Amino acid sequence: MVSILAEKGGITRRQFFKGAGVLAVVAVVAGVFAKIGIDMFKVSDDYIAKRAAGLYTLDEKMAIRKSHENPEIIQLYKDFLSPGEVKPMTEKAHHLLHTRYGQDIPALLEELRHYQGEAA
C-alpha cells in the first residue's frame, strides 16, 4: 500500500499572528492609499467649485451682461449690419458674424474681401 502524507491541521499562535499581521499591513496601506485618492477627489472638486464661483462673480460685476443690450452692438446694427434699424439675422450679419473653421477658412476670407470697403 502507498502511504499518503500530509500537513497536520491547525496553526500555531505565531503563524496566526504572522498571517493576520500581513493582512493588517496590507489593509492599512490600502486604506492610506484610498484616503489619499479620496482627498485628491475632494481637492479637485473644491477647485472646480471655486473656479465656477469665480467666473460667476466676475460676470455679476460686469456693467453690460447681455450682448443684445450692449450700446456698441446696437450702434453697429444701426450703422452697418441692418442700416437704419436694429434687426438681427440680416444677410450681411449672417455672413460677417459667423465664422468658419479648418478647410472652410479660404472661402470665408474670400467672402470677407467681398465686403471690404463697404460702409453705411
Place this chain on the structure above:
Amino acid sequence: MSDVKGKVLKHGEQTRTMHWLHLICFLILGLTGIGFYWNIGWINDLFGGPANASLVHRWTAVVFTAGPAIYILLNFERFSKFIDTISTFTRDDIQWLKTMGGYIPFLKGKVPPQDKYNAGQKILGWVVILGCLLFILTGFPMWLWRHAVSPAFLDFCYTVHFWDAMIMMLAVLGHFFLAAIHPQSRVEFSSMMLDGYVDAGVTAHHNAKWFANLSKLE
C-alpha cells in the same frame, strides 16, 4: 534519492485552483500590457483592438485581485502558514542561497535541508506578494482616478506599473523554468498544476525539514 515510499499532498484543491486562476490572469494581463505599451498591432487585435484590450486588461485585473483575496479569506490558516514559512530565514536558508540550492554547476558546497519551500521559493513568494500589491496600488488609480489625480502622480503610477511588469515577468519566467523545465525541480510540477501530490522520496530529499513534520493520512 531516499527510499521513502508513498506520496505527499503538497497543495490542496483551492490552492491549485487559485494558482491556475492567477497564472491565467497574469498571462492575459502581461500580454495585453505589452500590447499597449509597445503598441503591437497583432496583440491588440487578439483582444479586439486597443480599446478592447484595455478593457480586457482592467477586468482581468479585477479577477487577478479578487481571486487571491477570496482565497486568503477562505483559507486563512493556509495563508498564515505560508507567510510563516516564507518569513522564516535561518542559517540553512542563507546556506541554500550561498550554494544556490545546487542548481549552479560551479557553486560547490553542501545544500542544507529546507522547509516546505526552499530559500529561493521563499524570496519568490515575497516578490510575488509585493509585485502584486504594486500592480494593484498603481493599476486601479490608473483606471479609476485618472481624471482626479495630478498628471505627475499618474505618470508615476504608469512608470512603477511598467517596471513592476518587467521585473515580475522575469521572475515568473525563472519560476517557470525551474518548475516546468529543469529536470531536478520539475518533479514537483504535478503538485501544483495537476493533482497536488509529490513523491515522498523527493520531498524527503528536497524539503527535509517540512517532511519531518508530516503525518500519515492513510
